[in-house]
Amino acid sequence: MKPGDEFFDNPAWLSGIDWKEQLAGHFETAGNMLGATRFPFSDNAEDRILKEIAVEMGRENTFSLVDTAVYYGDREKETDPYFDGAGPLRKGCTGCAGCMTGCRENAKNTLDKNYLWFAEKLGTMIFPETKAYKIENTEGIYRVHTKKTGRNGVTGLFEARGLIVSAGTTGTLELLLKQKFYYKTLTNLPDPIGTNVRTNSQSISGLVEADRKLNNGVAITSIFSPEPGSHIEMVKFNDLSGAITHIGGFSANHPNPKKRAGYVIAGSLRHPFRMLKLLFSFRWGKRSIVMLMMQTHDSAMKMELKRGLFGTRLRFDRNSGKVPAFIPVGQKVLHQYAEKVNGTPLNSLTESLFNMSTTAHIIGGCPMGKTGSEGAVDGNFRVHGYDNMYVLDSSVIPCNPGVNPSLTILALSEYALSKIPQKTAL
Ligand SMILES: Cc1cc2nc3c(=O)[nH]c(=O)nc-3n(C[C@H](O)[C@H](O)[C@H](O)COP(=O)(O)OP(=O)(O)OC[C@H]3O[C@@H](n4cnc5c(N)ncnc54)[C@H](O)[C@@H]3O)c2cc1C
Numbered sequence: 001m002k003p004g005d006e007f008f009d010n011p012a013w014l015s016g017i018d019w020k021e022q023l024a025g026h027f028e029t030a031g032n033m034l035g036a037t038r039f040p041f042s043d044n045a046e047d048r049i050l051k052e053i054a055v056e057m058g059r060e061n062t063f064s065l066v067d068t069a070v071y072y073g074d075r076e077k078e079t080d081p082y083f084d085g086a087g088p089l090r091k092g093c094t095g096c097a098g099c100m101t102g103c104r105e106n107a108k109n110t111l112d113k114n115y116l117w118f119a120e121k122l123g124t125m126i127f128p129e130t131k132a133y134k135i136e137n138t139e140g141i142y143r144v145h146t147k148k149t150g151r152n153g154v155t156g157l158f159e160a161r162g163l164i165v166s167a168g169t170t171g172t173l174e175l176l177l178k179q180k181f182y183y184k185t186l187t188n189l190p191d192p193i194g195t196n197v198r199t200n201s202q203s204i205s206g207l208v209e210a211d212r213k214l215n216n217g218v219a220i221t222s223i224f225s226p227e228p229g230s231h232i233e234m235v236k237f238n239d240l241s242g243a244i245t246h247i248g249g250f251s252a253n254h255p256n257p258k259k260r261a262g263y264v265i266a267g268s269l270r271h272p273f274r275m276l277k278l279l280f281s282f283r284w285g286k287r288s289i290v291m292l293m294m295q296t297h298d299s300a301m302k303m304e305l306k307r308g309l310f311g312t313r314l315r316f317d318r319n320s321g322k323v324p325a326f327i328p329v330g331q332k333v334l335h336q337y338a339e340k341v342n343g344t345p346l347n348s349l350t351e352s353l354f355n356m357s358t359t360a361h362i363i364g365g366c367p368m369g370k371t372g373s374e375g376a377v378d379g380n381f382r383v384h385g386y387d388n389m390y391v392l393d394s395s396v397i398p399c400n401p402g403v404n405p406s407l408t409i410l411a412l413s414e415y416a417l418s419k420i421p422q423k424t425a426l
């Protein structure tokens with residue numbers, strides 16, 4: 001999803017650039033590459049209920065079906081619907097709702113069906129299951145040391161004049177912080193690396209045991225904004241899925257963290273069999289949904305390297321800030337929804353027992369800044385302190401988009417790559 005204006009207006013962006021305008025064309029390119037298509041069916045039971053709640057909250061105008069990276073065409077005959085025959089063959093979506101655990105029907109537009117497909121076609125070599133662990137820079141040449149994942153991983157060494165780090169927020173932060181503080185190979189890396197890590201101000205809840213089927217169509221089909229700066233979506237899973245519900249316990253609808261924890265513990269003691277059923281039953285997919293609450297509100301934490309029992313690893317600095325673990329308006333929608341389908345509302349156990357946020361949208365950690373003391377990367381996502389080194393992934397999203405982040409990551413990457421001059425042929 002493309003974020004709204006609050007995202008582009010946030011002061012975390014480098015000043016002096018109209019980011020909304022600059023990125024507009026890149027959002028479009030990224031959307032085209034992903035085959036972004038509005039979910040075409042408007043009569044799903046679960047979407048109708050979400051819309052009903054939007055109406056009851058006076059927010060009907062914010063309800064919509066979502067854009068999805070899915071092909072909805074012919075389910076029998078394979079075709080390349082996006083790239084005039086230059087792309088891979090695809091088959092239409094069957095609406096099994098299994099997108100989160102991988103599409104078996106060749107309908108979901110994952111990166112190997114677009115960006116990576118063309119990269120390989122144009123001669124890029126891709127080395128799967130290969131982890132970079134050490135980076136050196138000698139006289140402008142980057143030397144990247146790698147290990148194959150798994151036991152007795154074979155090591156490798158890659159050399160290049162330019163480097164793009166794209167290991168996702170936690171992967172990138174661990175890699176960069178280790179070069180600065182552990183291997184001490186890139187000591188000029190900027191100090192702000194690891195700051196401004198965000199969760200999209202997300203909280204994850206859900207409901208099970210509904211009185212009807214709630215997993216029609218693809219995994220995410222609709223969205224609405226229950227209050228300015230907030231969005232709520234339902235995530236659905238295939239009939240045979242259920243693992244996600246194991247992160248949840250009885251819903252504790254109270255802003256006080258101690259009371260929430262007490263309520264969950266007391267509820268579990270009062271109803272032990274019900275709690276065990278919630279934790280250990282499988283195949284919840286059909287009559288369950290997970291609710292994603294996402295907010296543009298500013299909240300951030302810091303991540304740093306810490307030594308522990310299992311070696312030097314990335315950890316949150318607990319004193320560095322707070323991200324929300326309880327969002328009242330999200331709870332309101334959850335309970336309203338559960339009532340309408342006679343379901344059991346759940347909250348993530350980390351949120352209700354430990355007051356710790358749960359997120360699928362970890363972003364930030366490489367903030368933007370004009371200099372290395374203000375940020376990790378400049379306005380073109382070049383790392384301060386080193387030549388020809390970029391970070392292009394979720395860690396450079398400067399603030400919470402309040403919607404799912406993948407399209408934004410691609411738009412920022414498209415923007416950064418458009419600023420690198422084309423190589424001329426020798
Ligand atoms: C369950 C779930 C569902 C989601 N659903 C959606 C959705 O519907 N829509 C949406 O927009 N977003 C969704 N997200 C969020 C989205 O997946 C992420 O925000 C996005 O994938 C982040 O992209 P990235 O390129 O930063 O990192 P990633 O996609 O995590 O890619 C980083 C890659 O780098 C690799 N890596 C890490 N460290 C190293 C290393 N040292 N060396 C080499 N490789 C390394 C990782 O293995 C990984 O393959 C979801 C997230 C989760 C967890």
Ligand code: SF4
Nearest residue numbers: 093094096097099103
């Ligand atoms: S619902 Fe998702 S997993 Fe199922 S066919 Fe469609 S894209 Fe694939």
